[in-house]
Amino acid sequence: MKLVVVESPTKSKTLQTFLGPGYTVRSCFGHIRDLPKDELGVDIENKFKPKYVIPLKSKKIIWNLKNEAQKAKTTILATDEDREGEAIAWHLSQVLDLKEPQRIVFHEITKSAIEQALKNPRQIDMNLVDSQQARRILDRIVGYKLSPFLWKKVARGLSAGRVQSVIVMLVVKREKEIKDFKPQEYWTIEALFKKQENEFKALLVKKDIKTKKEADEITKDLDGAEYKVDKVDKKETKKNPLPPFTTSTLQQESWKRFRFPAKFTMSIAQKLYEKGHITYHRTDSVNLSNLSLSLAKKFIETSYSKEYWAGFFRKYKSKGKAQEAHEAIRPTFPNRTPEEIKLDKNQQQLYDLIWRRFIACQMAQALFDSTSVEIKAKKHIFRAFGQILKFDGFLKVYPMRFEENELPEINENEVLELIKLIPSQHFTQPPSRYSEASLIKTMEQNGIGRPSTYAPILSTIQQRNYIEKNEQKKFCPTEIGTVINNLLVEHFPKIVDIEFTAEMEEDLDEIAQGKEKWVNICKDFYKPFEKNLQEKYEEVDKKDITEKPTEKKCPKCGASLIIRLGRFGKFYACSAFPKCKYTESLEKKTLGIKCPKCNKGEITEKRTRTKKIFYGCDQFPECDFALWDKPINEKCPECDALLIETKKKQIKCSNKDCQFRKNMVE
DNA sequence: CAGTGAGCGAGCTTCCGCTTGACTT
Numbered sequence: 001m002k003l004v005v006v007e008s009p010t011k012s013k014t015l016q017t018f019l020g021p022g023y024t025v026r027s028c029f030g031h032i033r034d035l036p037k038d039e040l041g042v043d044i045e046n047k048f049k050p051k052y053v054i055p056l057k058s059k060k061i062i063w064n065l066k067n068e069a070q071k072a073k074t075t076i077l078a079t080d081e082d083r084e085g086e087a088i089a090w091h092l093s094q095v096l097d098l099k100e101p102q103r104i105v106f107h108e109i110t111k112s113a114i115e116q117a118l119k120n121p122r123q124i125d126m127n128l129v130d131s132q133q134a135r136r137i138l139d140r141i142v143g144y145k146l147s148p149f150l151w152k153k154v155a156r157g158l159s160a161g162r163v164q165s166v167i168v169m170l171v172v173k174r175e176k177e178i179k180d181f182k183p184q185e186y187w188t189i190e191a192l193f194k195k196q197e198n199e200f201k202a203l204l205v206k207k208d209i210k211t212k213k214e215a216d217e218i219t220k221d222l223d224g225a226e227y228k229v230d231k232v233d234k235k236e237t238k239k240n241p242l243p244p245f246t247t248s249t250l251q252q253e254s255w256k257r258f259r260f261p262a263k264f265t266m267s268i269a270q271k272l273y274e275k276g277h278i279t280y281h282r283t284d285s286v287n288l289s290n291l292s293l294s295l296a297k298k299f300i301e302t303s304y305s306k307e308y309w310a311g312f313f314r315k316y317k318s319k320g321k322a323q324e325a326h327e328a329i330r331p332t333f334p335n336r337t338p339e340e341i342k343l344d345k346n347q348q349q350l351y352d353l354i355w356r357r358f359i360a361c362q363m364a365q366a367l368f369d370s371t372s373v374e375i376k377a378k379k380h381i382f383r384a385f386g387q388i389l390k391f392d393g394f395l396k397v398y399p400m401r402f403e404e405n406e407l408p409e410i411n412e413n414e415v416l417e418l419i420k421l422i423p424s425q426h427f428t429q430p431p432s433r434y435s436e437a438s439l440i441k442t443m444e445q446n447g448i449g450r451p452s453t454y455a456p457i458l459s460t461i462q463q464r465n466y467i468e469k470n471e472q473k474k475f476c477p478t479e480i481g482t483v484i485n486n487l488l489v490e491h492f493p494k495i496v497d498i499e500f501t502a503e504m505e506e507d508l509d510e511i512a513q514g515k516e517k518w519v520n521i522c523k524d525f526y527k528p529f530e531k532n533l534q535e536k537y538e539e540v541d542k543k544d545i546t547e548k549p550t551e552k553k554c555p556k557c558g559a560s561l562i563i564r565l566g567r568f569g570k571f572y573a574c575s576a577f578p579k580c581k582y583t584e585s586l587e588k589k590t591l592g593i594k595c596p597k598c599n600k601g602e603i604t605e606k607r608t609r610t611k612k613i614f615y616g617c618d619q620f621p622e623c624d625f626a627l628w629d630k631p632i633n634e635k636c637p638e639c640d641a642l643l644i645e646t647k648k649k650q651i652k653c654s655n656k657d658c659q660f661r662k663n664m665v666e
Numbered sequence: 667c668a669g670t671g672a673g674c675g676a677g678c679t680t681c682c683g684c685t686t687g688a689c690t691t
Contacts, residue, residue: 007685030685037680057688084684136682143681150680157679164681270686282684452684546675566674577675606671614670626670 003072005065005092007079010274011109015078018111024068031084032058033091035136040144042137048522050137054095062095069096076121080325081105083512087132090124108289108327109279131511134518138162138504138525142495145533150484153542155567158484159464162501163449163457165488168466169496170442171434172477172485181430187215190422191227191375191382198408199419202375202384215423222377227416230381231374237387238365239402241394243286243316244328244358247451248444250281252437253357258349259473262436262455268350269329276332277341278354282451283326284444286316288361292327295334296362304396310364330358360398367391371407375416433474448501465568479569483545491536494529549575556582590618593633596642598623603631627654636660 004025006012012027019025033052035041043049054062069075075098077089085105093101102121106113139162146160187209191202209215245253250269251262260268269281293313300309318324331354338352367390375382386407389395410416434442436458443449449457461467466481477485488496510516545565552561552572559576563586572584589605601619616626629644631654636643641655645664653660 009686027685029687031683034683035681038678057686080684088684132683139682141681145680147680155674156676159680161681163683274686450683453682457682564675568674571674573675581675583672583674616671624671628670 001072002074002076003065003068004076004078007085007088008280010276011280014109014276015114018109018114024072026065026068028065028079028088028092029058029061031088031091032062032095035140040140042140044526047519048137048526050133052091065092066096069098074100074102076102076104076118077124078104078106078117081107082325083128083132083135083508085325086125086128087136090126090129093124107285107287107324110289110291112291113289125512127514128512130518131508134511134521135504135508137518137522141522141526141529145529146488146492146495149533149537150487152537153540154484154487154545155480155565157567158480160484160488160495162495162504163453164461164466165485165496166446166448166498166501167439167443167457168461168477168481168485169489170439170498171467171475172482174431174433175477175482178430178433183427183429184210186210186426186428187212188424188426189215189218190424191377192419192422193227193375193416194419195408195410195416200384200386200407201422202373202382205381205383212423212425218380219421219423222380222421225377225380227375227377227382227418229373229410229412229414229416230376231372232410232412233372233374235370236390237368237370239368239393239395240365241314241360241363241398242357244288244330244361245354246284246286246318246328247282248284248440248454250329250354251440251454254350254353255435255437257353260346260350261458262440263459264346265350266455268346272343272347272351272354277336277343277351279328279330279332280326281329283329284318284451285324285326286318286328287324288315288328288330288358292330292334292358293362296359299335300359300363304363308363308393308396310362314362316361328358329354331355334359356398360394363394363397364391366393366395371410373407373410433470433472433476435474439475446498446501447505448498480565480567483565487540487545491540492532554580554582556580591615591631591633593631593642595619595623595625597625601625603627605630629654 002023004015004019004023006015006025006027007030009027009029012025016023016025033054035050036053041051043051075096077092079085079088089101089103092098101124103124104117104121106117143159143161147158150158150160189204189209191204193200193202204218209218251265254260254265255262266281269278272278273281297309297313316328331351338348338355341351343351369388369390371386373384375384384407386405388404388406439458440454443454462469465478466484467475467477470476485496494500507516507521511518511521548563550561550563550572553559554561554574554576557574557576557580559574559580561572561584562575563570564573570586572586574580574582590602591604593603595601595603595617598617598619601617601623603615604618606614606616614626614628615631617623627644629646629652631642631644632651634643635641636653636655636658638660639653639655639658641653641658643651644654646652651662651664
């Protein structure tokens with residue numbers, strides 16, 4: 001009997017069916033040991049020696065694995081082939097006290113891949129393990145040294161880290177770009193032509209028309225000019241299908257198509273994976289197994305026709321440094337169409353998307369007849385572009401938006417009939433705020449975070465109140481997020497630099513290749529970091545960041561009020577704190593209406609925890625009067641209660657039993 | 667359709683990455 005250990009329980013089930021009796025397959029559920037949660041856990045003086053502990057939830061798993069390992073003749077460690085997977089294998093060998101563990105790897109769960117892997121066992125690659133240890137220790141040092149700095153200088157409970165702080169930086173930076181943006185005016189000139197029954201437009205090629213005056217000069221110059229076709233260029237253009245999904249592209253596409261947040265997409269994908277419908281959903285690889293390629297070919301040829309298959313196996317390559325431990329995300333059985341599996345609605349939508357993307361990636365290109373026409377009038381050049389779909393190819397399965405524009409038959413040297421010139425004014429647009437999709441895309445492009453962390457990290461920094469979604473579901477920084485970011489940018493620029501992770505990855509590669517010792521990498525980072533940190537503890541004054549004097553006086557004790565910054569934003573606080581605990585919210589929007597319940601307070605605009613606006617008494621909690629709709633300063637003629645303004649612009653009585661209604665007078 | 671909120675300043679806080687149930691109300 002041989003024991004095989006993998007990371008995921010679903011994977012272990014599949015593997016067991018391939019291997020049959022003679023093998024016991026078990027899973028370790030990811031990492032089994034880690035640095036302790038309540039202390040740094042790195043002995044800096046003693047060559048950065050890490051202290052590893054086994055969390056309670058791993059203890060039971062380890063106990064069971066140990067039992068199996070003792071019964072087995074050999075233990076085979078089949079964790080993922082990447083830095084983290086290698087480390088898990090090493091931790092397992094340590095904790096299970098394995099004398100001669102066999103290490104095997106495979107990138108796809110197919111019978112042939114597994115048989116091949118079993119024939120080629122190797123030893124644990126300690127260089128790769130060390131690169132993971134360096135990664136872990138660096139992240140720990142940054143996080144557990146910088147966070148306490150923020151507690152001391154800003155507010156308790158705050159956090160900083162190699163990944164989260166860079167994401168917040170991106171959002172804050174984008175917000176500043178938008179705020180500082182000055183729109184530039186520019187003009188375009190289109191010419192509308194007539195050819196027999198058809199009308200078509202051509203655009204003046206000149207780009208830098210800045211003002212109406214300049215546009216007018218051009219149209220004036222064109223007055224009475226002859227519009228002659230200078231060039232007609234006809235050709236076939238092609239569009240290739242997109243590569244199959246990785247975690248990042250799946251999260252982006254499912255946000256674009258269904259507005260699913262990344263976290264939701266992942267929970268649905270997890271279910272599809274557990275039911276065996278899709279391959280593993282946390283991957284940065286676009287590799288496809290040979291078996292899946294043949295099945296796709298067969299499916300496409302029988303369901304559509306021979307000409308819809310690409311004609312060869314399309315193989316995709318990952319850009320940058322994918323760690324390639326898994327396949328791309330694809331249907332496990334390509335001939336299982338979305339229609340024939342029974343799933344609930346969301347699972348159905350996501351499976352449909354994954355299935356289509358995969359099938360399409362093995363299909364033929366889409367073909368277009370495109371025409372480009374150049375028209376000359378005096379010294380001015382206009383261009384018209386037409387595009388007609390000739391063969392849909394992969395678009396049959398994976399529809400995408402593209403512009404179709406038909407041009408009439410136009411010949412060279414032909415003189416065209418102008419209907420009119422259309423000058424239009426435009427303004428340059430500021431960059432747009434990040435959505436979940438564009439933020440994840442940026443993270444992936446810069447190697448920040450991993451497939452298993454994209455979704456959780458976005459949840460964390462929102463929960464921590466560093467960034468939030470606006471009504472359009474785009475990310476904006478909060479006050480506290482902006483303050484922390486500005487502090488880090490000024491005093492710890494390296495940590496919030498987008499290049500920091502890239503540089504770290506280069507160092508980790510050196511360790512993995514055996515060219516560098518992990519302790520040296522940690523030392524090189526730590527020394528200047530620690531020196532800077534000590535200086536900043538002296539230099540930065542908390543008061544400058546969190547306190548601002550005001551002219552206002554405390555209504556309770558008469559001391560002066562200050563504006564304070566806390567975890568949840570700014571607020572007025574009494575300077576005599578903790579003797580006087582008076583507080584007041586910063587932007588108190590009073591409506592000038594007395595509270596009808598207590599007759600003491602005033603109605604103010606407030607927000608619920610979910611940011612929904614409501615109107616309540618400012619004497620809360622002494623008075624709990626509250627309304628959803630905005631009250632107007634007028635009493636109901638029938639029952640004397642407050643009148644409210646509904647969203648449908650109608651005046652109603654706030655008393656539910658009262659039927660009084662009237663229309664709004666402007 | 668029903669439903670709405672009270673503390674944030676001090677004290678036990680925090681990282682990133684691998685994996686899913688196991689916790690409680």
